[in-house]
Amino acid sequence: MTHDLESILVTRLRFMGDIVLTTPLLSVLRRAYPHAHIGYLAEAPYAQLLQPHPWVDSVYELDRRKGGLPMQLLRSMRRRKWDLAIDLFGNPRSALLTFLSGAAMRIGGDFRGRRCYYTHRIRPAERTLTAIQFHLSYLQPLHLQVAEEKPMLQITDAESQWAADFLAAAGYDSSQPIVGLHPGATWPAKKWFPDRFAELARKLRHEAKVQILFTCGPGEETLVERVVQLSGLALPPVTVLPLRQLAAVIKRMRAFVSNDCGPLHLAPAVGTAAVGLFGPGEPEIWFPYKAADGHRLVYQQVDCSRCHRDFCETMACMKAISVAMAYDQTLSALAAG
Structure with a gap:
């Protein structure tokens, strides 16, 4: 399955620097799956950082001020029929949204109370990782050739x-x-x-x-x-x-x-x-x-x-x-x- 992924959803809800530091993971995904549709779920105002971005095809913007489940956003996300969802944030809300995305394969952290939302769980590393390495570690279930990349934002x-x-x-x-x-x-x-x-x-x-x-x-x-x-x-x-x-x-x-x-x-x-x-x-x-x-x-x-x-x-x-x-x-x- 991991060799023919057609749609991938990446979630990192916040913050500014954290989202920038996920872009190396996006680079690896784009290189491994050049024809896949890559979506990204983030909160406002950080979502704009990836609009546009050469490795992202669609951005889903979550309004943090509104409580509960964002039903309209969920309906929009679920139209895509995701093959894979990667939750790089790992709080209760992002875990639930990852589960509700409908993706058949869901990667997230091995955290108590949230691990049930994922099909593949990433255990905490035994050594100190940079933020970039931490994000790249979530690609382990895909068995990709991963080289540490540099962050990148596109300025039009x-x-x-x-x-x-x-x-x-x-x-x-x-x-x-x-x-x-x-x-x-x-x-x-x-x-x-x-x-x-x-x-x-x-x-x-x-x-x-x-x-x-x-x-x-x-x-x-x-x-x-x-x-x-x-x-x-x-x-x-x-x-x-x-x-x-x-x-x-x-x-x-x-x-x-x-x-x-x-x-x-x-x-x-x-x-x-x-x-x-x-x-x-x-x-x-x-x-x-x-x-x-x-x-x-x-x-x-x-x-x-x-x-x-x-x-x-x-x-x-x-x-x-x-x-x-x-x-x-x-x-x-x-x-x-």
Whole structure:
């Protein structure tokens, strides 16, 4: 059966970076089944990341705000007659939706209370896997030749032109390198300090002679405006961009410096060097990017590293990241490009 799959449904409901990190799995599936219809189920607003995408034929968008079963969405999904469904998310809702997709073969994690929804269950790995390797491990029942791939998002010509026009209108010179800085993050404990982002921006502008662009997620406007003010640089107003427009703008940067959060993963996926500032998270899992491709990790292990805490009174791991460290790694990323 696995040699003649005609329709494959992949589910990863959220979040931004997690969905980007599933694209290597999509590449493997597309190469193994070049004529199969590949669908993807994700929540809004993350579903737009794959609209369009060369390895995805259809995207099903789940509205998280609505409780219960999305009957209209289910009816639309079930029209496809899926041969295979792969649940990369593994929460109760995604497990049930995978089961209700009607797929004859259903792959998911071997989790208590959910394993009954799958025909093939993937046990937790005995060693630490990168996020990319974790997703690829779900292909084991298919017995495919799997090589670790790089994440990829497609930016259309229209989106690329929009980004060029946006930057030109904001006063950026297309002939000079732009470095993006992203001071926000979902977890407060993952946020490097505003004054250090500001100092990094000044050093990059005055010493490295690059243009600086701060990016901002919803609800982060006040934080980023404060960083811009602290930097003393004359920069355009802070703008919250839709995800695909943000990715298109990042594609036009030479490097993108970010906390451990979703936008960090957009950079490698569009071919821009990522400089990841990591604190309480696990860089060996969530920064699977190669130095040979220009990406740089900024991380200092402390006694309480990998605590996974949302909030922290000491912020010891983030304090351990100096401006000099971030600056040197950004210069290294620029030189590699």
